Amino acid sequence: MAITNGYATLSQVKAAIGIANADTVDDALLEMAVESASRQIDSYTERYFYNAGTAVKIFAPLDNFVCATEDFITLSKVETSEDGESWDTEWSASDWQAEPLNGRSGGLVTSYTQIRAVEDYLFPYRQGEATARLTGVWGWSSVPIAITQATIILASRIFKRLDSPLGIISGELGSIRVGYRLDPDVQHLIEPYRKFSAA
Numbered sequence: 001m002a003i004t005n006g007y008a009t010l011s012q013v014k015a016a017i018g019i020a021n022a023d024t025v026d027d028a029l030l031e032m033a034v035e036s037a038s039r040q041i042d043s044y045t046e047r048y049f050y051n052a053g054t055a056v057k058i059f060a061p062l063d064n065f066v067c068a069t070e071d072f073i074t075l076s077k078v079e080t081s082e083d084g085e086s087w088d089t090e091w092s093a094s095d096w097q098a099e100p101l102n103g104r105s106g107g108l109v110t111s112y113t114q115i116r117a118v119e120d121y122l123f124p125y126r127q128g129e130a131t132a133r134l135t136g137v138w139g140w141s142s143v144p145i146a147i148t149q150a151t152i153i154l155a156s157r158i159f160k161r162l163d164s165p166l167g168i169i170s171g172e173l174g175s176i177r178v179g180y181r182l183d184p185d186v187q188h189l190i191e192p193y194r195k196f197s198a199a
Contacts, residue, residue, distance in 0.1 A: 005050040006034040007041065007143045007151040016152050017159065030159055037154035041147060044182065046195040047071055049147050052139040058130040061123035062114075067132045071111035072098075075136035078115065082124050087133050095119040108192055111140045150189040157183055 003010065011021055013030055042048045051073065061067040075098070078091040096119075098112040105113075115134075117123055124131040 001028055001031050001035075003031045003034050003038075005038065005048070006031075007038045007049060007147050008034055008155060010034065012148070012152050013155045013159070016156050026159070029162065030155070033155040033158040034151065036158055037151045040154060040182075041150060041186075041190055044187075045190055045193045047193070049140045049143045049193075051137065051141060054135070054137050056133060056135045057138070059132045059134065060128050060130045061125050061132055064122040064125050065117050066114055067116075067123050067134075068114045069112070069134060070138055071113055071140060072134070073111060073137040073139065073141050075115070075134055077133075077135035079133040080121065080124055081131045081133070084124075084126065084129060084131065089121060091121055092119075095121050106192060109144070110193075113195075144193065146189040147193065150186045153183060153189075154186050 010027060010030055013034055014021060014023075017030075019026065019030075048071070054076075057070065059067050059069050078096055079087040080089045080091070081087050082089065096115045096117055099114050099116055100110060100112070103109060103112065
């Protein structure tokens, strides 16, 4: 299988485990581990770190001034609906600003996560009703290095877990039960990117 939207490469994980690139025996399992680790990070952080391409999405503004969105790289069109039935107002680029400003939050480079009304229009606000329609490129333009590192650690762990199918590893010091919690180093690396949903 090929890795789809993985946050680390097969070569990176093989290097971490100590498998030569020329050794392709376990490539399919390693690729599965990378993709599984990447999706587990998506689930924990409640966001994804790949470029998902261009799409049209609808959102419910938080109030008349701010509309929270999924992570986006750029927006090409912002529209709102006054009556909840038709997208009757198209905003110009000067009517809104992408935030966080300068694409940084908490000292980290990030994608944009909301837009703010700054000129001629306000967002129609009707308590959870989707009145904003945005066309743009969604996701992240590049994977943060901490996310790649976490993926390498987690994918390596998932792959090595195959050596303990019953959850027990035996060695010189005896038998040890494998824990199922998120690896603390992985958690430390990805925690700053975690998005907390209001629901």
